[in-house]
Amino acid sequence: xxxxxxxxxxxxxxxxxxxxxxxxxSNSASDYFIWYKQESGKGPQFIIDIRSNMDKRQGQRVTVxxxxxxxxxxxxxxxxxxxxxxxxxxxxxxxxDKIIFGKGTRLHILP
Amino acid sequence: DGGITQSPKYLFRKEGQNVxxxxxxxxxxxxxxWYRQDPGQGLRLIYYSQIVNDFQKGDxxxxxxxxxxxxxSFPLTVTSAxxxxxxxxxxxxxxxxxxxxxxxxxxxxxxTVT
Numbered sequence: 001x002x003x004x005x006x007x008x009x010x011x012x013x014x015x016x017x018x019x020x021x022x023x024x025x026s027n028s029a030s031d032y033f034i035w036y037k038q039e040s041g042k043g044p045q046f047i048i049d050i051r052s053n054m055d056k057r058q059g060q061r062v063t064v065x066x067x068x069x070x071x072x073x074x075x076x077x078x079x080x081x082x083x084x085x086x087x088x089x090x091x092x093x094x095x096x097d098k099i100i101f102g103k104g105t106r107l108h109i110l111p
Numbered sequence: 112d113g114g115i116t117q118s119p120k121y122l123f124r125k126e127g128q129n130v131x132x133x134x135x136x137x138x139x140x141x142x143x144x145w146y147r148q149d150p151g152q153g154l155r156l157i158y159y160s161q162i163v164n165d166f167q168k169g170d171x172x173x174x175x176x177x178x179x180x181x182x183x184s185f186p187l188t189v190t191s192a193x194x195x196x197x198x199x200x201x202x203x204x205x206x207x208x209x210x211x212x213x214x215x216x217x218x219x220x221x222x223t224v225t
Contacts, residue, residue: 043216
């Protein structure tokens with residue numbers, strides 16, 4: 001069936017550097033994508049979303065890029081801080097259906 | 112403050128007992144969801160409700176039951192039929208269940224069954 005996946009299960013980044021977390025999706029009909037951040041023992045927290053009629057969206061220190069040609073989604077975090085340590089999930093939805101979550105990537109910040 | 116609350120944060124039960132997890136939202140959202148998360152895993156959908164008095168099975172509904180008698184409440188019962196109930200349970204809500212809307216999550220309930 002259709003699914004959302006991630007290229008890397010764990011990403012280690014030096015504090016202050018930029019982080020890039022990648023996600024591949026397989027359903028070309030997906031029209032809405034979301035990135036969530038989940039800290040240990042807590043519920044996922046919304047970071048940023050993007051609709052399929054856009055290819056880039058920026059928030060505070062975060063940017064989401066959507067490449068529909070290769071069905072790829074990425075989350076860029078600028079100037080990574082210790083508080084960015086968490087598991088990041090991408091999610092997709094299409095038409096009148098529920099959101100499908102990927103397995104997640106753990107972001108580890110090196111001092 | 113608007114948001115989603117889940118209680119309790121930690122729950123311990125003996126095998127063979129049913130247990131009900133609470134989820135309440137004051138965001139006036141139509142849709143509510145229950146997910147299960149196992150260590151190092153993503154979220155798996157148990158049940159969801161797009162409107163009061165209606166709900167649908169998700170991907171792993173066996174051994175679980177829900178009700179949606181009020182817009183703000185969506186309790187989940189983990190029955191003794193659930194083979195491996197120990198997990199982290201997350202409740203979420205969204206403005207609409209028709210797709211294209213972010214889901215807001217509660218803090219989760221960690222259930223341990225021994």
